[in-house]
Amino acid sequence: MRPFRDIPIERKLLVAILATTALALLLSGLSFLVLDTVWFRQQLRRDLSALARIIAENSTAAVAFDDAKSAGETLTALRERPHVLAACIYRLDGSVLASYSPAGQTCPPPRAFGGLVLRGGRIEVFQTIALKDRPVGHLALLYDLGEIAERLRLYGLLVLAVLLISGAIAVRSSVRLRERIVAPIEELARDAAHVAETRDYTIRARKQSRDELGVLVESFNAMLFSIQSRDDDLRKALADREQALAQAKNARDQLEMITDTMASAVTRCGRDHRLIWASRQYSRWLNLPPGQIAGQPLAGVIGENAFAALRPFIDRVLAGERVEYEVEADFKTIGPRWIRGTYVPTRAANGEVDGWVAELSDITALKRAQADVVEINRQLQRLNSSLARSNEDLERFAYVASHDLQEPLRIVTTYSQLLIRTYGRELRGEAAAFIDNIVDGARRMQTLLADLLAYTGISAEIERPVENVDLNAALETAKSHLKAAIAESGAQIASDPLPSARGHEGHFVSLLQNLIGNAIKYRSADPPRIRIAAGRQGGEMRIEVSDNGIGIAPEYHQKIFVPFKRLHGRKIPGSGIGLAICQRVVERYGGRIWVESQVGAGSKFIFTLPEAAPPAREAASAGEAPHERAAL
Amino acid sequence: MSAPRYKILVVEDNPSDVELLRLAFKQAGLDCELTVIGDGGDALDFVRRHSPADQPPDLAILDLNLPRRDGVEVLGGLRANPALSEVPVAVLSSASLPRERARVEALRIRRYIQKPSELDEFLKIGGQVKELLRQEK
Incomplete structure (x- = not known):
């Protein structure tokens, strides 16, 4: 049988109610019974005593007279008293009278x-x-106590009936109580079970x-609410944690994706020289499966030789320095390699x-x-310098040749002239004309040589120091050289005030002279109208020589600067080297020329020409804008 | 002819030019006696060995381009000899390279004559030398 504490509350209630009711009824019934019995007995005793006394008094005469009847x-x-079993009147001697x-x-006796x-x-x-x-006799009454027993039985029956009725009421009320108390508890219990089951x-x-x-x-x-909010918090914390985990995974995936696309390999190592992490590129490069790298000592992964080669850089980075290096190291798995590395120290939270x-x-x-490039460069440089040398030799040769060839040519010219002068009259037929042709040819060749000398001389004279040349003076010199041509053509030459330029005066004279x-x-x-304009442009001097001449078709704008290229026949004299000289002069001093x-x-x-550095005192007084000077 | 007879030292390796000079002097009517040396080394020897006892030339005409020693060295030797240091010098040179020309112009010379390629121009040298000698007298 189950212990009381384990039976359902409903039964407990029923049992409690029944037990209480029964006990109360029993106790009250019993106490009533006892009280009543005691009280009844006293009453009976008093009653019987009174009865006995009354009968005794009533029978006094009869006894005194011994009247039995x-x-x-x-x-x-x-007779009225049913429970009187017997009544006896004794004489004094004890015999029964009646x-x-x-x-x-x-x-009884x-x-x-x-x-x-x-x-x-x-x-x-x-x-x-x-x-x-004076006693005359005795009376005895025998009273049957069956009355009391009957009363007791009646009481017992009453109590039993009350018990039964109250028990029925108790059962009924327990049913109602069940509705009022147990049902809500059961509902609560069901709810709790449901919550426990379904969460x-x-x-x-x-x-x-x-x-x-x-x-x-x-x-x-309230408990459910607090559990619910705690459950929510827990769920939220779990979701946060899951999200954080997902983010961490995402970050790791991204890191790997990025490092996978990088041409270089990336690793992370700890103070103990162990690899903590390495990009796939690294394992691929070292020809190692990716799993064999993380957690391994670096020296084991790359080999002692390579580790020894990298050791100085490792020591430096662990001292907190950012290290960039290029070194050749012998790797265990892939042999000797040149690597370029950047080591960046990582720091713990404490720095x-x-x-x-x-x-x-x-x-x-x-x-x-x-x-290879260095070697090729060296070869190129050798080639270049030998080319430059041969070019220089060639120019020097052309320069010296054009100079030295003039000598014998001069002799040819002068002696041809001397021949005509001295023996002209004795020459017959076309002899004099032939000699004239000789002179003419020699002269042209001389002009050519002179121009060639001027052309080659521009770069041949490199050792002469450059000086500030007043271009106004150079223009005057050029004009004086061209005096005859100017006079003959009626040319008008107008010029802006010209600046100074760094170089040799002769070169600038020759430049301006050729252009004019x-x-x-x-x-x-x-008649020619020539205008020389000067200006500044982008930190350079810009000088323009414009004329009203026949002009040049655009397709020749480049060609005219090539030596010995002429656009015109013998009608217009010239060796075709003038503009080549101009270009050479301008380019030698860092400028450009075009048409x-x-x-x-x-x-x-x-x-254009670079601006000449003005003498110090001029610069101080001229007050030029600083940026213009800076542009020099 | 009462004109003084000039002594002229000509250091010139090109006989053609020496001939032209003679022609030019002749046409200018210059009465002169030419001492011609055609080699730089010989010319340097000549100016070094020249003693005060010898009569110094009235003018020295130097070519610059000479075999063995160039005209500038000869000029240096001439200037170094006290017996000759005051002799006026004319440089007669072909179209010289600018570098040489700058070197020569730094020396104390009377005249720099570029050998002309036109006969008439060359013959004018006779008159120029005559004028020079007259100034020196």
Whole structure:
């Protein structure tokens, strides 16, 4: 049988109610019974005593006169009392005078004293019958106590009936109580079980009363609410953690994706020289499976030789320095390689260096190519200098040749002239004309040589120091050289004030002379009008020599600067080297020269030169804008 | 002829030019006696060995381009000899390179004559030398 504490509350309630009711009824019934019995007995005793006394007094005369008949009649009055078993009147000697015995009961032996004796379910009452305080006889009453037993039985039946009725009421009320108390508890229990089963903390128990059960439901709901919010918090924390994990994974994936696309390999190492992480590029490069790298000592992964080669850089990075290096190292798995590395120290939260991140590129091929390039460069330089030397030799040769060839040519010219002068009259036929042709040819060759000398001389005279040349003076010199041509053509030359330039005066004279000379030489039908303009542009001097001459077709704008290129026949004299000289002069001093021209629209030759550094005191007083000076 | 007879030292390796000079002097009517040395080394020896007892030339005409020693060295030797240091010098040179020309112009010379390629121009040298000698007298 289950212990009481384990049976359902419903039964408990029922049992408690029944037990309480029964106990209460029993106790009250019993106490009533006891009280009633005691009280009844006293009452009976008093009653019987009174009865005995009355009968005794009534029978006094009969006894005194020993009248059995009247005594018997007196006793007959006891007929009214059903429980009187017997009544006996004794004489003083103890013999029975009269008796009343409805049930055939014999009289007990008389006793001399009065009083009540309880004997065998009956009360014996003895009463002395006295006449004027002199005893004349005795009376005995035998009273059956069956009345009391009957009362008791009636009581018992009553109590039983009450018990049954109250038990029925108790069962009924327990059913109602069940509805009021147990049902809500059961509902609560079901709710709790449901919550436990489904973990659905949004459920709320129904509050049906304001008693303790109501409080319990409220507490339960409050508990559910707190569990729900805690559950929510927990779920949220879990979700956060999952999200953080996903983010971490995402970050790791991204790191790997990025490092996978990088040409260089990336690793992270700790202070203990162990690899913490390495990009796939690294394992691929070292020809190792990726799993065999993380956590391994670097020396084990790359080999002791390579580690020894990298050791100085490792020591430096662990001292907190960012290290960039190129080194050749012998790797265990892939042999000797040139690598370019960048080591960046990593720091723990306390700021101490706890390792480093390395970015590594295999530059073996690059180094090889570099070595090749260096070798090729060396060869190129050798070639270049030998070319420059041979070019220089050639120029020097051309320069010296054009100079030295003039000598014999001069002799040819002068002696041919001497021949005509001396023997002209003796020459017959075309001899004099032939000799004239010789002279003419020699002269042209001389002009050519002179121009060639001028052309080659521009760069041949490199050792002469440059000086500031006043271009106005150079222009005057050029004009004086061209005096005859200017006079003959009626040319008008107008010029802006010109700046100074760094160089040799002769070169600038020759530059201006050639440009002005060309303007006169290639003039149109009108007298030449030549204008020289000077300006500044982008930190350079820009000088323009424009004319109203015949102009130059655009397709020749480049060609005219090539030595010995001529656009015109013998009609216009010239060796075709003038503009080549101009270009050479301008370029030698770091400038450019070009032409803007159209046929019939005149020509404009433009050249630029770096601005000459003004003498210090001029610069101080001229107050030029600082940026203009800076541009020099 | 009462004109003084001039002694002229000509250091010139090209006989053609020496002939032209003679022609030019002749046409200018210059009465002169030419001492011609055609080699730089010989000319340097000559100016070094020249003693005060010898009569110094009235003018020295130097070519610059000479075999063995060039005209500038000869000029140096001439200037170094006290017996000759005051002799006026004319440089007669072909179209010289600018570098040489700058070197020569730094020396104390009377005249720099570029050998002309036109006969008439060359013959004018006779008159120029005559004028020079007259100034020196």
